[in-house]
Amino acid sequence: MRMSDQRLEKLMRRKDLDAILFWGSENIRYLCGFTGSDGVLIYAREGRFFLTDSRYTEQAKSEVGNAVVSQYRQKISGISRALKFLRVRRIGFESAAINFESYRKLQEKLTRVLMVHLSGELAGLRAVKEAEEVARIKKAVQIASDSFLKTASRMIPGFSELAIAEFLEYQFRRRGGERPSFDTIVASGSRAALPHGAASEKRLAKGETVVVDFGTRFQGYHSDETKTLILGKPDAKTKRIYEIVRRAQAKAIQTVRPGVTGREIDAAARGLIQKAGYGKFFGHGTGHGVGLAVHEDPVISPRGKAVIEEGMVFTVEPGIYVPGWGGVRLEDMVRVTSNGCERLTSLSKAIKDNIVI
Amino acid sequence: MRMSDQRLEKLMRRKDLDAILFWGSENIRYLCGFTGSDGVLIYAREGRFFLTDSRYTEQAKSEVGNAVVSQYRQKISGISRALKFLRVRRIGFESAAINFESYRKLQEKLTRVLMVHLSGELAGLRAVKEAEEVARIKKAVQIASDSFLKTASRMIPGFSELAIAEFLEYQFRRRGGERPSFDTIVASGSRAALPHGAASEKRLAKGETVVVDFGTRFQGYHSDETKTLILGKPDAKTKRIYEIVRRAQAKAIQTVRPGVTGREIDAAARGLIQKAGYGKFFGHGTGHGVGLAVHEDPVISPRGKAVIEEGMVFTVEPGIYVPGWGGVRLEDMVRVTSNGCERLTSLSKAIKDNIVI
Numbered sequence: 001m002r003m004s005d006q007r008l009e010k011l012m013r014r015k016d017l018d019a020i021l022f023w024g025s026e027n028i029r030y031l032c033g034f035t036g037s038d039g040v041l042i043y044a045r046e047g048r049f050f051l052t053d054s055r056y057t058e059q060a061k062s063e064v065g066n067a068v069v070s071q072y073r074q075k076i077s078g079i080s081r082a083l084k085f086l087r088v089r090r091i092g093f094e095s096a097a098i099n100f101e102s103y104r105k106l107q108e109k110l111t112r113v114l115m116v117h118l119s120g121e122l123a124g125l126r127a128v129k130e131a132e133e134v135a136r137i138k139k140a141v142q143i144a145s146d147s148f149l150k151t152a153s154r155m156i157p158g159f160s161e162l163a164i165a166e167f168l169e170y171q172f173r174r175r176g177g178e179r180p181s182f183d184t185i186v187a188s189g190s191r192a193a194l195p196h197g198a199a200s201e202k203r204l205a206k207g208e209t210v211v212v213d214f215g216t217r218f219q220g221y222h223s224d225e226t227k228t229l230i231l232g233k234p235d236a237k238t239k240r241i242y243e244i245v246r247r248a249q250a251k252a253i254q255t256v257r258p259g260v261t262g263r264e265i266d267a268a269a270r271g272l273i274q275k276a277g278y279g280k281f282f283g284h285g286t287g288h289g290v291g292l293a294v295h296e297d298p299v300i301s302p303r304g305k306a307v308i309e310e311g312m313v314f315t316v317e318p319g320i321y322v323p324g325w326g327g328v329r330l331e332d333m334v335r336v337t338s339n340g341c342e343r344l345t346s347l348s349k350a351i352k353d354n355i356v357i
Numbered sequence: 358m359r360m361s362d363q364r365l366e367k368l369m370r371r372k373d374l375d376a377i378l379f380w381g382s383e384n385i386r387y388l389c390g391f392t393g394s395d396g397v398l399i400y401a402r403e404g405r406f407f408l409t410d411s412r413y414t415e416q417a418k419s420e421v422g423n424a425v426v427s428q429y430r431q432k433i434s435g436i437s438r439a440l441k442f443l444r445v446r447r448i449g450f451e452s453a454a455i456n457f458e459s460y461r462k463l464q465e466k467l468t469r470v471l472m473v474h475l476s477g478e479l480a481g482l483r484a485v486k487e488a489e490e491v492a493r494i495k496k497a498v499q500i501a502s503d504s505f506l507k508t509a510s511r512m513i514p515g516f517s518e519l520a521i522a523e524f525l526e527y528q529f530r531r532r533g534g535e536r537p538s539f540d541t542i543v544a545s546g547s548r549a550a551l552p553h554g555a556a557s558e559k560r561l562a563k564g565e566t567v568v569v570d571f572g573t574r575f576q577g578y579h580s581d582e583t584k585t586l587i588l589g590k591p592d593a594k595t596k597r598i599y600e601i602v603r604r605a606q607a608k609a610i611q612t613v614r615p616g617v618t619g620r621e622i623d624a625a626a627r628g629l630i631q632k633a634g635y636g637k638f639f640g641h642g643t644g645h646g647v648g649l650a651v652h653e654d655p656v657i658s659p660r661g662k663a664v665i666e667e668g669m670v671f672t673v674e675p676g677i678y679v680p681g682w683g684g685v686r687l688e689d690m691v692r693v694t695s696n697g698c699e700r701l702t703s704l705s706k707a708i709k710d711n712i713v714i
Contacts, residue, residue: 036553054640055552058680074660096458100450101476103457119458166530173523183536195412196393283411303431323415 004031004125008043011092011121018088019044020118021079024097026292029220030126032067034060040079041067044086051078076102080109092118124297127289128311133221134335137290137313140177140223141333141344144216147171148227148347155229156356157206161186164212165199172216181215181222181294192228192326195284195319206232209242209326211319215294222294224315225345226331230355238328241278241320242351245328248272248318249349252286252300256316256334256341262287262304269318270302278320287315290333312336313344361388361482365400368449368478375445376401377475378436381454383649386577387483389424391417397436398424401443408435433459437466449475481654484646485668490578491692494647494670497534497580498690498701501573504528505584505704512586513713514563518543521569522556529573538572538579538651549585549684552641552676563589566599566683568676572651579651581672582702583688587712595685598635598677599708602685605629605675606706609643609657613673613691613698619644619661626675627659635677644672647690669693670701 008020022028022041032041032050036059039052048067052060057071072078083091091110093103095117107115129137151168165184172180187197189208197211204210208231215224228245230238252269266286273282285301290313298306300314312335319329330349334341348354365377379385379398389398389407393416396409405424409417410432417426429435440448448467450460452474464472486494508525522541529537544554546565554568561567565588572581585602587595609626623643630639642658647670655663657671669692676686687706691698705711 035555054678058678059551059554093457095461096456098457099453100455100457100460100474101453104452104474117457117461169530170527173526179537179540194416197416198392321411321415 002130003128007125011118012045015090015092015116015118015121017090017092017116019083019086020092021094022097023094023102026296027094027097027122027125029292032064034064035220036060038075040075042079042082042086042088044088046086049082049086051075051082076105076109079106083110083113088113090114090116092116092121094122095119096122124306126291127297127306128309129291129313129335130311133291134311134313136219136221137223137333138344140181140216140218140221141225141346143172143175143177143218144214144223144225145345145347146175147177147216148212148214148225155204155210155212157204157231160201160203161188161191161199161210162201164204168212168214177216177218178220179217181217181224182213185211185213185226187211187327188231190324190326192328193321193323195321195327195329204231207235209238209328211327211329213329213331220292222290222292223345224290224294224331224333225347226317226319226329227347227349228328228330228354230351232355232357234351234355237325239351241322242328242354244273244276244278245318245320245330246349246351249316249330249332252316252318253332253334253341253343256308256336257339258308258310258336260308262298262300262306262308263302265308265316266301266304269316273318273320281320281322282318283321284319286318287331289314308336310336310338359487360485364482368475369402372447372449372473372475372478374447374449374473376440376443377449378451379454380451380459383653384451384454384479384482386649389421391421392577393417395432397432399436399439399443401445403443406439406443408432408439433462433466436463440467440470445470447471447473449473449478451479452476453479481663483648484654484663485666486648486670486692487668490648491668491670493576493578494580494690495701497538497573497575497578498582498703500529500532500534500575501571501580501582502702502704503532504534504573505569505571505582512561512567512569514561514588517558517560518545518548518556518567519558521561525569525571534573534575535577536574538574538581539570542568542570542583544568544684545588547681547683550678550680550682552678552684552686561588564592566595566685568684568686570686570688577649579647579649580702581647581651581688581690582704583674583676583686584704584706585685585687585711587708589712589714591708591712594682596708598679599685599711601630601633601635602675602677602687603706603708606673606687606689609673609675610689610691610698610700613665613693614696615665615667615693617665619655619657619663619665620659622665622673623658623661626673630675630677638677638679639675640678641676643675646671665693667693667695
C-alpha cells in the first residue's frame with residue numbers, strides 16, 4: 001500500500017468521513033492513473049470510483065486500474081447519484097481544486113450530505129516522490145538541458161526572445177517533451193526585472209543579462225530550471241548581483257535536509273540577499289515542489305511551515321530584480337536525500353559558464 | 358463605453374453591489390488588459406483596482422491602462438485591505454473562477470462583507486466579440502491552417518501520432534502562435550474513438566481514420582478546428598459515418614443565426630445523428646464559444662439555453678465515436694452575422710478532400 005493511501009485512510013478515520021471527493025487532475029492522476037482533464041475520483045471506504053463523461057470513458061477504462069470507472073452525462077448529478085448509491089453521509093472534498101460554483105451546486109443537490117473542506121489536510125500528498133516519479137522528473141530535466149544546450153548558440157545579441165523560446169520548445173518536443181512546463185520565459189535587459197516576463201519580440205543586445213526560465217513535461221512530470229546569461233563582459237554591478245544570487249542559492253541548497261522547514265531554506269537565501277542590501281528586490285518565494293504540477297508542495301518561502309522529508313523534490317530559485325536595470329535568477333531542482341540533497345538539474349550556474357562573449 | 362462595462366454596472370445596481378471581484382485570468386485580461394497569470398481585479402463603483410504580487414507589478418503597470426495597480430504581499434489579505442479601504446459592504450464574486458479554499462479564507466477575513474456569488478450573471482460577458490478580437494481569432498486560425506497544410510505531408514501511414522503533433526506545434530510557433538490551444542489531438546484507428554485522445558506513439562496505418570483536433574493562440578485568442586483524414590479508400594462504413602457527421606455539421610451551421618439558442622443548434626446536429634442510428638455514439642456537446650479561453654460561452658449543447666447574438670464566435674463539432682472501430686469529428690469555428698454565420702476556419706471538411714491515398 002502506498003504512503004498516500006495510508007495517509008488518506010487515516011484522514012478519513014480522523015475526520016469520520018465516508019469518502020473523499022478528488023476534483024483536481026493532478027491528485028486524480030496520482031491516485032488512479034487517469035491522464036485526461038475532466039472527471040472526479042470518489043475515494044470511499046467501499047472502494048474507489050472514477051466518474052467521467054463520454055469523451056473520456058474509453059480512455060479511463062484503459063488507464064484506471066484501481067477504481068471502478070463509471071460514466072455520467074452531467075458531472076454534478078453524476079456525483080450525486082454515486083454518493084447516494086454509496087450511502088455517503090460525510091464527504092471530504094479537495095477545497096483548493098473545486099471552484100465555488102461547483103461546490104455550491106453540489107451542496108444544493110446533496111442536501112443530506114455534510115461536505116467537509118480539506119486543504120491543509122491534503123497538503124503534501126504528492127510531495128514525497130517514489131522512484132518511478134523521480135525517474136520521470138529526471139528524464140524531463142534531461143530533455144530540457146539537452147534542449148537548452150542545443151539552443152545556446154542562438155542566445156546571443158540579435159536573436160529575439162521569442163525566437164529563442166520557440167526553438168527551445170521545439171527541441172523539447174523533438175526529444176519527447178509532452179509540452180513546456182509553462183510559457184518559456186526569456187527576459188533580457190530591463191525586461192529581466194519582470195520575474196515572469198514571457199518571451200517578447202525584443203532582441204537580445206550586448207551587455208544585457210537574459211533570464212531563461214524553462215522546463216518541459218515527461219509522462220506527466222515536470223522540470224523547471226532557470227539560467228541567467230550575461231551577454232558580454234559583465235560590469236561591476238552585474239557581477240556583484242549575480243554573485244549575491246549565486247551565493248544565496250548555494251546557501252539555501254546547503255540548508256536542505258530532512259527535518260528543516262521550507263521557511264528555513266527560504267531564510268538562508270533571503271537573509272544573504274537582505275544583508276547584501278537587495279532584500280526588497282527579491283519579492284517571491286525561494287522555491288516550490290515540482291511533480292505532476294509545476295507548482296506543488298512543499299512551499300519554500302517565508303510561509304513554508306511544512307517539514308522537509310527525504311524524497312521531496314523542489315526548486316531553489318532566489319533572484320534579484322531591479323526595475324529599470326534588469327534581473328538575475330538562478331534555479332535548480334533538488335531531491336532531498338537522507339542527509340542533504342541531490343541536485344537534479346545539471347547545467348552550470350557559475351558566472352564564468354554563463355558569460356556569452 | 359464597452360458593452361461589458363454597461364452590463365457590469367447594470368448588474369451591480371440590480372444586485373446592490375459595491376464591487377465585483379474578478380478572479381479568473383480571462384475576465385481580468387478582458388476587462389483591464391493584464392496578461393499575466395496571478396492577480397485580481399476589483400471592479401468597484403469608485404473605479405477599478407488591479408492587485409498583484411511583486412512578480413507581476415512591473416508588467417501590470419505597463420499593461421493595465423484603466424485600473425489602479427497595487428501590489429500585495431499576500432493575496433487574501435491584500436484583497437481584504439483593498440475592500441476595507443473602499444468601504445465595500447456587498448461584493449459580487451466570480452464563483453466559477455475562484456476555488457472554494459480561497460473563497461473560504463476570504464470570507465473568514467471579510468467578516469463584515471457580504472459575498473454574493475455570480476456565475477450565470479457573468480455568463481457570456483465575453484461572448485460577443487469586438488472587431489479587434491475577431492481579427493486576433495482569424496489570425497490564430499490562419500496560423501493553424503497554414504501549419505496544418507505544412508504538416509499534411511506527414512499525415513500518412515508510418516508516421517506516429519506524436520511526430521505529427523510535434524511538427525504541427527512547431528509550425529504554429531514558427532508562424533507566431535503563442536502556444537497550442539490545448540494538447541494537440543491526433544487519434545488514429547481505434548484510438549479515434551477517444552474524443553480527446555492525446556497524440557501517442559501509435560503509428561498511422563492504412564485504412565484508418567485519423568482525427569486531428571488542433572489550434573493555437575495569438576495575442577491571447579484561440580483557434581480550434583478538427584479534421585478527420587481517411588488513410589486509403591474508405592470502406593462503406595467509414596464513408597457512411599463520415600457523411601452523417603458531415604451532414605450533421607452542415608445542418609447545425611445552417612441553423613446558426615441571431616435569436617436561436619445553443620440548444621437548437623445542438624439539436625440540429627444531434628437529431629440527424631440520432632435518426633441515422635448513431636445517437637448513442639455522440640456523447641459530447643456540439644460546440645462551445647472560443648476567445649480568450651478555448652472553452653467559453655456560449656454553450657452549444659442540450660444545456661445551451663442562451664440566445665445566440667450577432668458577433669458571437671463558437672465551434673460546431675459533432676462527432677461519432679464507435680468503441681473498437683474508431684471515430685469521425687468535424688469542427689469549424691463560426692462567427693454569427695446579422696442573418697446567419699460566417700465560417701472562420703477554411704480547411705475543407707468534404708470527404709473527397711480528406712482521403713489520403
